[in-house]
Amino acid sequence: MEDTSSNPLRFETNPYHNVVLKDRKILEITGVKQIDSFDASEFLLETAQGWMVISGKDLTLGKLDTERGDVIIRGLIESLSYVSNKKGKNSESMISKIFK
Template sequence: MEEINNNPIRFETNPYHNIVLKDRKILEITGVKQIDSFDSNEFLMETAQGWLVVEGKELTLGKLDTERGDVSIRGLVENMSYISNKKSGARESVFSKLFK
């Protein structure tokens, strides 16, 4: 059964935002302000540089450091994109999935 989390996880963060992707299997992100929602196919989080959507397969939360704003995601990363408005971006994501 797929886990869905709809309660945002907020934490303090540093003002710097970096992304390191290792072999498309481990994604390390700094400067995360909150994780809004996640499941095995998509993570939606607010970073110091805007809202970030990570899409893939079998995604899991590997590491979470709420004091520093560091997040590690494991699984097959297929897409990462920044959205200007999380509500419209999430809506576009749902529609784009339906019409693929």
């Protein structure tokens, strides 16, 4: 069994992954496996289709359904991207790899 003690925001999810952006203010995501980190300007999520980085201003977690893997992020969404590097237990953080 995988050790999740270092990340309490890991949860089960269905294999489907969808993204819906409404007026750049509400982002609905399904198929989220874990939330690695977040603050008012950036979210780092693992989805059924890979790691995702969401950047913006005044970002907040509007909804978190750990049973279904549904997340809603509110705020001004400026960018959304998938990153190919998978985060390893002893590796550098995804954010530091992205901005090298």
